[in-house]
Amino acid sequence: MKKVFRHAPLYQFLYYCDLEKTVETPTILDCGAGGATPPLTLFHSHGYQTYGIEFNLKQIEKANAFAGDLSLNIMQGDMRKLRFNDNSFDFVYSYNSIFHMKKTDIAQSLSEMKRVLKPGGLIFVNFLSTDDFRCGEGTDLGSHQYEQMEDAPVIHAYFEYDEADQYLGDMTFVLKERRIIERIFEGERIRQGFIDYIARKN
Amino acid sequence: MKKVFRHAPLYQFLYYCDLEKTVETPTILDCGAGGATPPLTLFHSHGYQTYGIEFNLKQIEKANAFAGDLSLNIMQGDMRKLRFNDNSFDFVYSYNSIFHMKKTDIAQSLSEMKRVLKPGGLIFVNFLSTDDFRCGEGTDLGSHQYEQMEDAPVIHAYFEYDEADQYLGDMTFVLKERRIIERIFEGERIRQGFIDYIARKN
Numbered sequence: 001m002k003k004v005f006r007h008a009p010l011y012q013f014l015y016y017c018d019l020e021k022t023v024e025t026p027t028i029l030d031c032g033a034g035g036a037t038p039p040l041t042l043f044h045s046h047g048y049q050t051y052g053i054e055f056n057l058k059q060i061e062k063a064n065a066f067a068g069d070l071s072l073n074i075m076q077g078d079m080r081k082l083r084f085n086d087n088s089f090d091f092v093y094s095y096n097s098i099f100h101m102k103k104t105d106i107a108q109s110l111s112e113m114k115r116v117l118k119p120g121g122l123i124f125v126n127f128l129s130t131d132d133f134r135c136g137e138g139t140d141l142g143s144h145q146y147e148q149m150e151d152a153p154v155i156h157a158y159f160e161y162d163e164a165d166q167y168l169g170d171m172t173f174v175l176k177e178r179r180i181i182e183r184i185f186e187g188e189r190i191r192q193g194f195i196d197y198i199a200r201k202n
Numbered sequence: 203m204k205k206v207f208r209h210a211p212l213y214q215f216l217y218y219c220d221l222e223k224t225v226e227t228p229t230i231l232d233c234g235a236g237g238a239t240p241p242l243t244l245f246h247s248h249g250y251q252t253y254g255i256e257f258n259l260k261q262i263e264k265a266n267a268f269a270g271d272l273s274l275n276i277m278q279g280d281m282r283k284l285r286f287n288d289n290s291f292d293f294v295y296s297y298n299s300i301f302h303m304k305k306t307d308i309a310q311s312l313s314e315m316k317r318v319l320k321p322g323g324l325i326f327v328n329f330l331s332t333d334d335f336r337c338g339e340g341t342d343l344g345s346h347q348y349e350q351m352e353d354a355p356v357i358h359a360y361f362e363y364d365e366a367d368q369y370l371g372d373m374t375f376v377l378k379e380r381r382i383i384e385r386i387f388e389g390e391r392i393r394q395g396f397i398d399y400i401a402r403k404n
Contacts, residue, residue: 002248008214015206046204173384173391180380189375 003041009177009196010039010095013124014046016174016198017091020122025049026090031079031113032097033072034059039095040072051089053077079109084116092117093124099157102145106157110167117201122174124198125167127159131180131193159195171199205243211379211398212241212297215326216248218376218400219293222324227251228292233281233315234299235274236261241297242274253291255279281311286318294319295326301359304347308359312369319403324376326400327369329361333382333395361397373401 005011017026026048030040033052040050040063052074054060063074077083079094080101092113098106110125117123128135130144135158138148144158161178175198182191207213219228228250232242235254242252242265254276256262265276279285281296282303294315300308312327319325330337332346337360340350346360363380377400384393 004213004217004220004248006214006217008210008217011206011213012208012210015208015210018206046206173386175383175385177384178380178382181377182375182379183377184375 003037005037005039005042007037007039007042007095009126009179009194010042010093010124012175013091013093013122013198014042016122017043017048018046021090023090027051027088028091028093029053029084029089029113029116030074031082031092031094031109032100033074034063036062036066038063038066038072038074040074041067041070044070044072048091051075051084053079053082055079079112080105082112082116086115087118088116090118090121091123092121095124095126098125099128099159100155101157102141102155103143103157107167114171114201119201121201122198123168123171123201124196125164126194126196127164128156129178129180129193129195130158130160131178131191132158133191133193135193158193161195164195164197168197168199171201174198174200205239207239207241207244209239209241209244209297211328211381211396212244212295212326214377215293215295215324215400216244218324219245219250220248223292225292229253229290230293230295231255231286231291231315231318232276233284233294233296233311234302235276236265238264238268240265240268240274240276242276243269243272246272246274250293253277253286255281255284257281281314282307284314284318288317289320290318292320292323293325294323297326297328300327301330301361302357303359304343304357305345305359309369316373316403321403323403324400325370325373325403326398327366328396328398329366330358331380331382331395331397332360332362333380333393334360335393335395337395360395363397366397366399370399370401373403376400376402 034054138146232254236256340348
């Protein structure tokens with residue numbers, strides 16, 4: 001059986017990448033690429049040359065355990081200081097990851113993602129929105145940023161609908177999607193809120 | 203190259219179906235199954251036995267042209283009066299289709315979709331929301347229903363966020379998603395609005 005990922009927005013991004021790719025084997029960089037079901041697997045299975053950056057070594061181990069023989073090329077690193085040259089990748093994305101930092105670090109990371117993206121290339125990034133049921137929970141760090149307790153304390157930064165437009169203002173608009181998802185999680189009905197962007201580097 | 207569909211919500215539904223399926227080759231019915239890139243192809247490629255109902259013969263021709271040798275089993279029919287027995291299918295969905303009818307017909311179609319679904323089976327259906335940029339355009343038929351001009355006059359029914367809950371009130375809640383998509387269409391930035399549901403038959 002072919003694996004289906006729950007990351008539906010990345011199928012949409014893959015659809016756009018497939019439409020716009022100009023080479024047989026495009027390169028793609030995932031910032032925050034670790035975890036138990038690494039989305040780079042999806043791009044790898046569609047013929048992309050994948051690279052990933054992940055801060056947390058345990059999450060890299062989980063990703064490699066899932067990937068098995070596939071070479072996803074996930075390296076330990078910091079998306080605020082990417083060790084790649086300017087204009088290196090055909091496509092760059094960060095999925096369900098960038099909002100685990102404070103907004104100043106998010107701004108820096110997006111500058112870096114845009115720097116390593118080739119002109120004409122597409123970026124995908126998504127943000128937690130203030131619609132999310134956890135917005136307001138935990139220690140208030142100001143500007144809709146909270147330190148919340150999971151296995152360890154984690155930061156979640158939440159955004160108003162137009163707030164993250166500033167990070168992509170120097171790019172060409174392709175798509176912006178607001179998603180509010182109600183679903184059952186551990187027996188409770190929860191409400192998650194996201195804002196997704198696809199934009200093209202000029 | 204493997205085909206990627208732009209129907210991201212159906213990847214999410216496929217993810218849920220894969221989790222919950224209890225047989226090797228589950229059956230799935232698409233109501234409104236025609237068109238140039240029939241989503242049943244996605245389920246077929248993941249091992250599902252597919253069936254589709256489509257009112258418009260031209261849309262069946264387009265779907266068959268895309269499917270080639272695949273047997274998608276798309277038949278001409280009316281989703282308001284499904285010619286299948288009660289409890290026939292493991293999964294049933296209608297994607298970007300049911301809102302092309304008036305709300306009385308939508309209610310009848312959903313009764314039929316639930317009737318032919320097996321107990322424990324999942325349904326997916328999505329609705330246009332009143333967030334959509336075309337809500338209010340065309341001849342007003344009342345209750346956020348409009349006759350709008352495309353190649354021919356078509357009905358579009360738009361829904362308030364909780365309005366369609368009534369159709370699935372006798373089912374178990376799984377997921378509800380509000381999507382507001384801004385994207386470029388024929389050179390213009392447009393705003394589309396959808397409300398998606400996944401529910402389980404009791």
